[in-house]
Amino acid sequence: MARAFTPKVVTANDLLDGDVIYLTEDDQWSRELTEAELITDEAHAQVRLLDASRQANKIVGAYLADAIAGEDGPEPTHFREDFRRTGPSNYAHGKQETSPQPRA
Amino acid sequence: MYRYSEFDTAFLAERNAQFRAQVERRIDGSLTEDEFKPLRLMNGLYLQLHAYMLRVAIPYGTLSSGQMRQLALLAEKWDKGYGHFTTRQNIQYNWPKLNDVPDMLDALAEVGMHAIQTSGNTIRNVTADHFAGAAADEVADPRPYAELLRQWSTDHPEFQFMPRKFKIAITGSENDRAVIKAHDIGLQLVERDGVLGARVIVGGGLGRTPMIGKELSEFVAFDDLLAYLEATVSVWNQIGRRDNKYKARIKITVHEHGIDAIRAKVNERFLKVRPQFKGADMNLLEEIKGHFAPPTFREASVASFESAYTNDPVFRSWVDTNIAPHKNADHAIVTISIKKHGHTPGDATAEQMRVMADLAEEFAYDELRISHEQNVILPHVHKSDLPAIHARLKEHELATANIGLISDIIACPGMDYCALATARSIPVAQEIATRFDDLKLEHDIGHLKIKISGCINACGHHHVGHIGILGLDRAGVENYQITLGGDATETAAVGDRTGPGFAYDEIVPAVERIVETYLEQRDSAEETFLETYRRVGMAPFKTALYPEARANAA
Structure with a gap:
C-alpha cells in the first residue's frame, strides 16, 4: 500500500545568495517557513513543485519538504529542515542575523 | 614557495574569465542549474544548506604571508569575516554570493591561488606533511614533487571525468603526518642507493567503506614516478566502477581485483605510458625545487628562549604542546591552535589570519602551513622569537596550548x-x-x-x-x-x-x-x-x- 501523503511545503535556495526560501500561496518566495503554503494534497504538491521548478532564473533545487501546521504557520518535522529555516548553530549567521524580508 | 610562471597566470586568467561568463549566463537564464552545476563545481563553488560555499585550494598546505592576507581580505570583503580551514588543507568560505564569486576568484589569482579541482571527479588538491621542509625526520621536502603533481593533474585531459574523485597525499618522513594510508594514492619519499623516489600506497580511503592503503610499489624512482602515477590513475579510470558511486573509488577497485592484479595492470600500462615522459617533467621538477629552497636560517643565541621557558609557566606549557623539533636545532616548528576551547575547529577570523601573516613575515621566513588537523603552522621559527610570537598570539585568542590533546579536535562542518x-x-x-x-x-x-x-x-x-x-x-x-x-x-x-x-x-x-x-x-x-x-x-x-x-x- 502506498504511504499516506504527509503535508509538504515547497522549498529551494535563492539563486543569487543561496538563502533558504519557501513558496507561498500567492506565488512569492519567502525566507520564512511560517509564510509558506502548507500543501495537504499530493497532486497539488506536484503541481506546485513544477511551478517552482520553472523559475530556474530565481531559485535552485526546489523540493517538497515535510511540514506540519503550527500556531504561526508551517513548522518542520525533521531537524534538517529546522536547521535550514534557522541557520547554523555555531554563529548567529544566516537568517538569525537579518530581519525577514520579502523576496522575488 | 612556488611562484607562478606566465603560463600559470595566463591559464588562470582565462579560466576565471570563462567562469565569470558562465555565472553571467546562469543569472540571465541562458544556463539551467543542471548545465551550470558541473561548471561551478569545477571551480570549487558548492551550494550548501544556507548559502553557497567556495572551497579554495591551498596547494600542499603552503601559504605566504601575502596569500594569507588575501584570504583574510576575501573573508572580510565577500564573506562574514572568517574562513574555515579543512581536513584537506583547503579553506572554505561559507557565505559568498553567486554574483561575487568571479571577483573572489580574480582576487585569489592575484596571489597565485585558485579553486580549480576542489570538487568534481578529478584529482583534488594534493596534500602534504604540514611540517614539510622543516621536520627533523624527513628524507626530502615533498612539496616540489607535490607542485609537480599539481601541474600534472590540473586540467589533465584524461582525468577530468573519472569514476569518482581522487586524492593524493605526500610525505617525506617515515612518521606519517599526512595520513597517506587513507588516500587514493599515498606517497612516502624514500632514498635508495642515493636515488630519491617514493613508496607508493594505493587504495586507502575513509567514507562508507574505510580501507587502509596497500603498498603498490616499495620504490619508484623520481624519474619514473609521474609515468607510474599516470599509469595507476589510468588503470583505475578504465576499470573503476561507474555503475555505483559508492563503489567507484580506487579502494574498491583494489579490493575487488586484489592488489597483485592491480599491480600487474599498472606495470603493463606503465610500459606503454613511460615513453611519453621524455624528461620534461624532471627538468620542471628541478626548476620547481629552486622555488622551495630552504631559507638561510639565522644564527642567534637561544638564551632568551631558555629564560622564558624557565620563568613563564604559560609559555612553557605552550612550548611543550605546540612546538615540534626543527631540522635546525636553534629553530622550532610552531603549531598555532585554531581550536580555542568552545570555538569552531578550523575557523579563523580575518583579523587572526592577518596576525598570523604578520608573524610569518616578521619571524618565520614568510611561510605558513595549514594542517589537515585544521591548525596553522609557522614552519621555521628561531627559538629566540618564540616568546614574542607567543605574546602576540595571546592577544588574538591564538595561544591555546592544546596540540595533540583532547580539545584539538578535527570536526567537519556537519x-x-x-x-x-x-x-x-x-x-x-x-x-x-x-x-x-x-x-x-x-x-x-x-x-x-x-x-x-x-x-x-x-x-x-x-x-x-x-x-x-x-x-x-x-x-x-x-x-x-x-x-x-x-x-x-x-x-x-x-x-x-x-x-x-x-x-x-x-x-x-x-x-x-x-x-x-x-x-x-x-x-x-x-x-x-x-x-x-x-x-x-x-x-x-x-x-x-x-x-x-x-x-x-x-
Missing part, C-alpha cells in the same frame, strides 16, 4: 553547513573541548585525538581518530556512533565500533566515560590512550559505555 550531513559535528566538538577544559584534565589525559564527522563520508576522519564520532540521522533524531582505536599515522588503523550510538545530549558524557576508563586503565601517565586501548581492548570501555547491557546480561 549539518550546520553541509548539505550532505546527517547530524551536527561542530557543537559536539565545542562541548567536548569546553567540558574537558572545565575539568582541567586535558594535560593529564595527554595525547588523544578525537575526530568527528557529521555523515558517513568521513570528512572529519572519524575512522582514524583515537576516539571517532560519527553523526547519523536515526529515525529523525541525531545519533552518534563511537569508534575507538583508530590511528592516522604510519601505523594506520580503522577504529572499532563500541556498539549502539548515543543521542546528541548523551555524546559528551559518553566521551567522558571513555576518558575516565582510560585514566583508570592506563599503567602509567606515559601510556597514551591508544597504547592503553591496544593493550586492554574494547571490553572495559564497553562496560563503561553500556552498563545496562552488562546488568541485563547478568
Whole structure:
C-alpha cells in the first residue's frame, strides 16, 4: 500500500545568495517557513513543485519538504529542515542575523 | 614557495574569465542549474544548506604571508569575516554570493591561488606533511614533487571525468603526518642507493567503506614516478566502477581485483605510458625545487628562549604542546591552535589570519602551513622569537596550548553547513573541548585525538581518530556512533565500533566515560590512550559505555 501523503511545503535556495526560501500561496518566495503554503494534497504538491521548478532564473533545487501546521504557520518535522529555516548553530549567521524580508 | 610562471597566470586568467561568463549566463537564464552545476563545481563553488560555499585550494598546505592576507581580505570583503580551514588543507568560505564569486576568484589569482579541482571527479588538491621542509625526520621536502603533481593533474585531459574523485597525499618522513594510508594514492619519499623516489600506497580511503592503503610499489624512482602515477590513475579510470558511486573509488577497485592484479595492470600500462615522459617533467621538477629552497636560517643565541621557558609557566606549557623539533636545532616548528576551547575547529577570523601573516613575515621566513588537523603552522621559527610570537598570539585568542590533546579536535562542518550531513559535528566538538577544559584534565589525559564527522563520508576522519564520532540521522533524531582505536599515522588503523550510538545530549558524557576508563586503565601517565586501548581492548570501555547491557546480561 502506498504511504499516506504527509503535508509538504515547497522549498529551494535563492539563486543569487543561496538563502533558504519557501513558496507561498500567492506565488512569492519567502525566507520564512511560517509564510509558506502548507500543501495537504499530493497532486497539488506536484503541481506546485513544477511551478517552482520553472523559475530556474530565481531559485535552485526546489523540493517538497515535510511540514506540519503550527500556531504561526508551517513548522518542520525533521531537524534538517529546522536547521535550514534557522541557520547554523555555531554563529548567529544566516537568517538569525537579518530581519525577514520579502523576496522575488 | 612556488611562484607562478606566465603560463600559470595566463591559464588562470582565462579560466576565471570563462567562469565569470558562465555565472553571467546562469543569472540571465541562458544556463539551467543542471548545465551550470558541473561548471561551478569545477571551480570549487558548492551550494550548501544556507548559502553557497567556495572551497579554495591551498596547494600542499603552503601559504605566504601575502596569500594569507588575501584570504583574510576575501573573508572580510565577500564573506562574514572568517574562513574555515579543512581536513584537506583547503579553506572554505561559507557565505559568498553567486554574483561575487568571479571577483573572489580574480582576487585569489592575484596571489597565485585558485579553486580549480576542489570538487568534481578529478584529482583534488594534493596534500602534504604540514611540517614539510622543516621536520627533523624527513628524507626530502615533498612539496616540489607535490607542485609537480599539481601541474600534472590540473586540467589533465584524461582525468577530468573519472569514476569518482581522487586524492593524493605526500610525505617525506617515515612518521606519517599526512595520513597517506587513507588516500587514493599515498606517497612516502624514500632514498635508495642515493636515488630519491617514493613508496607508493594505493587504495586507502575513509567514507562508507574505510580501507587502509596497500603498498603498490616499495620504490619508484623520481624519474619514473609521474609515468607510474599516470599509469595507476589510468588503470583505475578504465576499470573503476561507474555503475555505483559508492563503489567507484580506487579502494574498491583494489579490493575487488586484489592488489597483485592491480599491480600487474599498472606495470603493463606503465610500459606503454613511460615513453611519453621524455624528461620534461624532471627538468620542471628541478626548476620547481629552486622555488622551495630552504631559507638561510639565522644564527642567534637561544638564551632568551631558555629564560622564558624557565620563568613563564604559560609559555612553557605552550612550548611543550605546540612546538615540534626543527631540522635546525636553534629553530622550532610552531603549531598555532585554531581550536580555542568552545570555538569552531578550523575557523579563523580575518583579523587572526592577518596576525598570523604578520608573524610569518616578521619571524618565520614568510611561510605558513595549514594542517589537515585544521591548525596553522609557522614552519621555521628561531627559538629566540618564540616568546614574542607567543605574546602576540595571546592577544588574538591564538595561544591555546592544546596540540595533540583532547580539545584539538578535527570536526567537519556537519549539518550546520553541509548539505550532505546527517547530524551536527561542530557543537559536539565545542562541548567536548569546553567540558574537558572545565575539568582541567586535558594535560593529564595527554595525547588523544578525537575526530568527528557529521555523515558517513568521513570528512572529519572519524575512522582514524583515537576516539571517532560519527553523526547519523536515526529515525529523525541525531545519533552518534563511537569508534575507538583508530590511528592516522604510519601505523594506520580503522577504529572499532563500541556498539549502539548515543543521542546528541548523551555524546559528551559518553566521551567522558571513555576518558575516565582510560585514566583508570592506563599503567602509567606515559601510556597514551591508544597504547592503553591496544593493550586492554574494547571490553572495559564497553562496560563503561553500556552498563545496562552488562546488568541485563547478568
